[in-house]
Amino acid sequence: xxxxxxxxxxxxxxxxxxxxxxxxxxxxxxxxxxxxxxxxxxxxxxxxxxxxxxxxxxxxxxxxxxxxxxxxxxxxxxxxxxxxxxxxxxxxxxxxxxxxxxxxxxxxxxxxxxxxxxxxxxxxxxxxxxxxxxxxxxxxxxxxxxxxxxxxxxxxxxxxxxxxxxxxxxxxxxxxxxxxxxxxxxxxxxxxxxxxxxxxxxxxxxxxxxxxxxxxxxxxxxxxxxxxxxxxxxxxxxxxxxxxxxxxxxxxxxxxxxxxxxxxxxxxxxxxxxxxxxxxxxxxxxxxxxxxxxxxxxxxxxxxxxxxxxxxxxxxxxxxxxxxxxxxxxxxxxxxxxxxxxxxxxxxxxxxxxxxxxxxxxxxxxxxxxxxxxxxxxxxxxxxxxxxxxxxxxxxxxxxxxxxxxxxxxxxxxxxxxxxxxxxxxx
Numbered sequence: 001x002x003x004x005x006x007x008x009x010x011x012x013x014x015x016x017x018x019x020x021x022x023x024x025x026x027x028x029x030x031x032x033x034x035x036x037x038x039x040x041x042x043x044x045x046x047x048x049x050x051x052x053x054x055x056x057x058x059x060x061x062x063x064x065x066x067x068x069x070x071x072x073x074x075x076x077x078x079x080x081x082x083x084x085x086x087x088x089x090x091x092x093x094x095x096x097x098x099x100x101x102x103x104x105x106x107x108x109x110x111x112x113x114x115x116x117x118x119x120x121x122x123x124x125x126x127x128x129x130x131x132x133x134x135x136x137x138x139x140x141x142x143x144x145x146x147x148x149x150x151x152x153x154x155x156x157x158x159x160x161x162x163x164x165x166x167x168x169x170x171x172x173x174x175x176x177x178x179x180x181x182x183x184x185x186x187x188x189x190x191x192x193x194x195x196x197x198x199x200x201x202x203x204x205x206x207x208x209x210x211x212x213x214x215x216x217x218x219x220x221x222x223x224x225x226x227x228x229x230x231x232x233x234x235x236x237x238x239x240x241x242x243x244x245x246x247x248x249x250x251x252x253x254x255x256x257x258x259x260x261x262x263x264x265x266x267x268x269x270x271x272x273x274x275x276x277x278x279x280x281x282x283x284x285x286x287x288x289x290x291x292x293x294x295x296x297x298x299x300x301x302x303x304x305x306x307x308x309x310x311x312x313x314x315x316x317x318x319x320x321x322x323x324x325x326x327x328x329x330x331x332x333x334x335x336x337x338x339x340x341x342x343x344x345x346x347x348x349x350x351x352x353x354x355x356x357x358x359x360x361x362x363x364x365x366x367x368x369x370x371x372x373x374x375x376x377x378x379x380x381x382x383x384x385x386x387x388x389x390x391x392x393x394x395x396x397x398x399x400x401x402x403x404x405x406x407x408x409x410x411x412x413x414x415x416x417x418x419x420x421x422x423x424x425x426x427x
Contacts, residue, residue, distance in 0.1 A: 021053040021073040021107035022046060022085065027116035034121050040091040042069065042101065046111070048085045051078030053107075055087055065099050067091065073107030096123040127220035129153035132208070133186050135164070137228045139235070140308070140315040142336040145173045145191040145228065147208075148312050149182060156181030159214050162189050164226075165207045172197045172206070177214050188313045199336075203227040229337035231419065233408070234284035236376065236384070237333060238309045239292060241270060241320060242278030245303030250274060253306070253320075255294040257285070265290070268383060272302075280309070282384035284376075284408065287334035299323045353411055353421050360400025362386070362423065364409065366393040374412040377423075 028043040052075050059070040069089055101117045103110040133148035147162055161177045173191035193199065200206075203225060210220040239257070243249045249272045256267040266283045294306050299322045307317020308331060316331050352368035366372050372390025377399055379385050385407075386397040399407065407423040 019075070019107060020109035021049050021075050022055065022071065022087070023049065023082075023109050024071075024103060024112055027101055027103075027112045029119040034094070034119065036093060036096050036121060036123050038121075039093055040121070042067070042089045042091055044069070044071065044087040044089065044103070046085060047082040049082065050075060050080045051083065052076035053078075053083070053085075056106075058087065058089060058105075060089055060091060062091070062094065062099075065097055067099050067101045069101060069103050069105075071103065071105040071108040073105070075107070094121045096121050125220075126153040126155035126157075127210075129155075130157075130182070130210070130220060132222065132224070134312070135208070135224075135226050135228070136230065136312075137334055137336045138190065139237075139310045139312070139334055140331060142332075143193055145193070146312050147189045147191065148186045149189060150185035150187070151182040152184065156183075157210065157212050157219055159212060160189075160219070161211045161215050162191055163209045163211065164191055165209070166198075166200055167205045167207075169207075170197065172199060186312075199228070229287070229334060232286065233420070234286045234378070235334065236310060236410075237283045237285050238280040238311075239266075239268070239270065239283065239294075239306075240278060240280035240309060240317075241272065241294065241304060241306040243272060243302040243304055244277075245301070247301040248274050249300050249302040249304070251296055251298070251300040253294055253296045255281075255292060255306075257283070257290050257292050260289050266383065272300075282376075282387075284378040284384065284410070285333055287337040289332050289335075289338075290330070292329045292331065294320065294327045294329075295324065296320075296322060297324045353409075353419070355409065355421060355423055357399070357423060360398060361396055362399045362407075362409075363394065363396045364390070364411075366390070369393070372411060376410045376412070378408040378410070 024044045024046040026045040028045055030041045030043065031038055034040045054074055054076065056072045056074050061068045071087060098118060098120045129152040131150040131152065133150060135145060135147050138144040138146050145164060158181050159177050160179055160182050161175045163171060164173045166172055171194050173193045175189050175191045206224065206226045208222045208224060209218060211217065212219045239255055241253050252269050252271040254269050256264050258264050265285060268281050270279045270281050272279055292308060304320035304322065305317050306320045306327060307329065308315040316329060318329060320327055352366060354365045354367055356363045362377065364372060364375060371392055372395050375388050375390055375395055375397065376384060377386040377397060386399050388395050388397050409421045409423055411419050
């Protein structure tokens with residue numbers, strides 16, 4: 001008789017220890033698509049079995065790809081009724097990978113569907129490392145846009161192609177794939193304007209897509225504000241000459257740029273020597289129609305080519321005829337920005353940029369807390385006289401060789417945004 005009583009007592013004790021107090025019906029991971037940068041939490045959603053049920057303690061351990069969650073529950077007694085309850089379990093950041101949730105503990109029953117027991121943590125997107133430096137008209141054409149892009153990731157984006165859309169989702173321009181991949185850069189991509197496309201007038205909100213593998217797979221997408229024309233009053237332009245022959249050429253070449261009224265808007269001299277196969281001069285001109293003229297009175301040898309370009313690529317060029325011939329090369333600089341609906345944007349004065357000029361030293365200070373970026377200084381004739389890269393909030397440049405007059409200081413931020421300030425040199 002005593003043995004029977006002991007057996008019944010043990011059975012009741014076992015049944016009590018196996019009692020389920022917390023029924024887990026769903027497992028919810030927050031955020032729903034976690035990355036390695038997120039502090040992850042897991043919500044156990046379900047019901048208590050009565051009014052006196054409580055969670056005594058919880059414990060979490062992560063071993064490899066297994067997330068072990070222990071929940072120990074108890075019951076102080078009370079009415080038997082289902083009471084909704086969510087237990088939030090902090091997990092913290094996890095490495096990239098696919099994880100399995102395993103629940104255990106006292107008084108807790110796991111009734112969540114199998115799909116709830118797995119989640120994936122992704123690493124940083126390679127798209128986050130793609131920097132779109134600029135989107136603009138082709139400086140020398142009205143049939144294409146130019147995108148400058150830099151890639152700071154190890155992802156190559158094989159056989160890339162960009163497509164630009166307006167705010168209605170209509171295709172404005174598309175690239176013909178001609179790169180094996182996107183390197184660290186900056187790399188220039190030309191997008192041909194599509195037949196029948198209407199380019200918005202002035203700045204507009206558009207979307208840019210990057211496709212890979214000859215447009216088989218969508219790689220990245222951005223929504224952005226786009227201004228296709230450079231800000232007033234001018235945009236950088238280079239005049240160059242190069243020797244593509246076998247001879248070493250040592251000579252100076254005089255050039256001038258004139259407007260349609262034969263007014264000289266820029267002039268200078270560039271020199272080839274034994275150490276340089278090609279040289280250029282950087283100017284700053286407003287969009288317009290111009291003619292580049294270049295001359296050298298003597299036959300100096302080599303196979304010479306002269307022309308124009310910008311920081312994003314080469315422009316028109318042609319062979320240089322030697323021996324006193326005046327070489328002339330007509331060109332349009334941002335033709336859609338002076339001869340089309342977009343027009344030239346008004347100058348944007350950088351109110352967050354302060355300057356001091358003492359004894360030929362120009363010191364620039366960023367007041368917005370950001371790095372200065374690239375600073376270019378142009379003289380009254382539009383000639384580049386100084387350039388520097390401000391990786392902090394201050395930068396000092398030497399402009400002592402410049403004569404008195406108005407200097408134009410152009411700031412190009414890390415996102416390609418340009419603004420200007422004007423500095424009066426009182427020498």
